[in-house]
Amino acid sequence: xxxxxxxxxxxxxxxxxxxxxxxxxxxxxxxxxxxxxxxxxxxxxxxxxxxxxxxxxxxxxxxxxxxxxxxxxxxxxxxxxxxxxxxxxxxxxxxxxxxxxxxxxxxxxxxxxxxxxxxxxxxxxxxxxxxxxxxxxxxxxxxxxxxxxxxxxxxxxxxxxx
Amino acid sequence: xxxxxxxxxxxxxxxxxxxxxxxxxxxxxxxxxxxxxxxxxxxxxxxxxxxxxxxxxxxxxxxxxxxxxxxxxxxxxxxxxxxxxxxxxxxxxxxxxxxxxxxxxxxxxxxxxxxxxxxxxxxxxxxxxxxxxxxxxxxxxxxxxxxxxxxxxxxxxxxxxx
Numbered sequence: 323x324x325x326x327x328x329x330x331x332x333x334x335x336x337x338x339x340x341x342x343x344x345x346x347x348x349x350x351x352x353x354x355x356x357x358x359x360x361x362x363x364x365x366x367x368x369x370x371x372x373x374x375x376x377x378x379x380x381x382x383x384x385x386x387x388x389x390x391x392x393x394x395x396x397x398x399x400x401x402x403x404x405x406x407x408x409x410x411x412x413x414x415x416x417x418x419x420x421x422x423x424x425x426x427x428x429x430x431x432x433x434x435x436x437x438x439x440x441x442x443x444x445x446x447x448x449x450x451x452x453x454x455x456x457x458x459x460x461x462x463x464x465x466x467x468x469x470x471x472x473x474x475x476x477x478x479x480x481x482x483x484x
Numbered sequence: 485x486x487x488x489x490x491x492x493x494x495x496x497x498x499x500x501x502x503x504x505x506x507x508x509x510x511x512x513x514x515x516x517x518x519x520x521x522x523x524x525x526x527x528x529x530x531x532x533x534x535x536x537x538x539x540x541x542x543x544x545x546x547x548x549x550x551x552x553x554x555x556x557x558x559x560x561x562x563x564x565x566x567x568x569x570x571x572x573x574x575x576x577x578x579x580x581x582x583x584x585x586x587x588x589x590x591x592x593x594x595x596x597x598x599x600x601x602x603x604x605x606x607x608x609x610x611x612x613x614x615x616x617x618x619x620x621x622x623x624x625x626x627x628x629x630x631x632x633x634x635x636x637x638x639x640x641x642x643x644x645x646x
Contacts, residue, residue: 329506329507329533329535332504332507333503333504333505333506333507333535333617334503336503336504336558336617337501337502337503338501338502338503338556338558338617338619339499339500339501339502340499340500340501340502340588340590341495341496341498341499341500341587341588342494342495342498343495343587343588344491344495345491345494345495371491373491373495376565376579376587378565378566378577379565379566379577379578379579379587380577380579380580381566381575381576381577381580382576382577382580382636382637383577383579383580383636384636385580385634385635385636385637385639385640386580386634386635386636387628387632387633387634388628388632388633388634390592392554392588392590392592394500396498396500403538403540403541404540404541404543413543414543414544415540415541415542415543415544415545416541417538417541417542417545417620417621417622417623418542418543418544418545418547418548418623419622419623420622420623420625424620425503425505425538425541425620426502426503426505426554426619426620428502428554428590428619428620430552430554430592430622432628455495455498455500457500457588457590458579458586458587458588458590459579460579460582460592461579461580461581461582461635461636461638462628462633463582463635463638464630464633464635465627465628465629465630465633466549466550466594466624466627467627468626468627470549470550471549471550471624471626471627472547472548472549472550473547473548473623473625473626474544474545474546474547474548474623475544475547476623476625477547478547
């Protein structure tokens with residue numbers, strides 16, 4: 323491994339690019355429309371509209387009940403390493419939150435796949451804005467058992483509210 | 485939503501960039517070292533070495549038992565929309581697999597956070613190559629219950645093997 327200084331130098335020279343494979347059709351037109359904070363439910367129906375060039379990449383996706391969608395927070399401006407999430411009144415490091423204002427503004431949503439119609443994936447559980455660029459879709463293969471999960475400050479914030 | 489043709493035109497003009505927030509220290513030096521295929525276990529210990537500029541973003545991350553790591557398949561060459569995964573002898577669409585040869589070569593790994601030492605996150609469950617650039621870290625907050633999960637061709641491939 324390179325040292326911390328050479329790691330920093332190396333990182334400065336590395337730049338990766340990505341382009342949309344499709345766009346989200348969502349009921350949420352503005353950030354304020356998206357349910358946020360403790361107990362927020364993401365049950366909205368939406369459509370992942372994949373560009374026709376990429377249709378062969380969807381083969382056999384119908385067999386999976388849940389998909390991991392990676393997408394670009396294309397309407398986020400800059401980043402903040404520490405911030406106050408909607409679910410707490412205390413600041414937390416950005417990598418301990420789902421804040422859109424991240425160094426690399428890549429979002430992740432787990433959706434339930436309801437059906438596929440050609441290049442359109444009809445899904446439940448979108449929390450993206452309408453028109454959000456999709457970067458990747460992966461099958462959701464397995465879960466961490468709930469009894470093995472610790473949820474840090476989020477569990478604390480929940481217990482302070484009850 | 486734009487039509488499919490204007491969607492394609494819009495996508496061509498959209499390009500997003502990302503830069504490493506750190507690098508993975510992993511026992512795997514070559515692709516052939518990484519366990520693959522059905523029943524492959526990812527229990528290797530590794531370190532997520534975050535660049536010191538981003539250290540404030542790690543505040544409170546220690547409270548989470550599991551993290552979602554997004555990273556760049558920086559040694560993948562090009563992409564293939566349909567391919568044969570190591571876990572099956574039939575081809576599947578790239579978005580129904582974890583293939584590194586994706587249109588946007590972004591990898592995702594769920595790791596268990598064992599401890600943090602400053603900018604170093606000691607984790608279990610790495611499947612990345614040594615030196616892999618890290619793009620983002622998010623807390624793993626909840627799981628899909630196993631009884632709600634369908635695993636498509638992977639479940640079929642497993643049942644054909646037994």
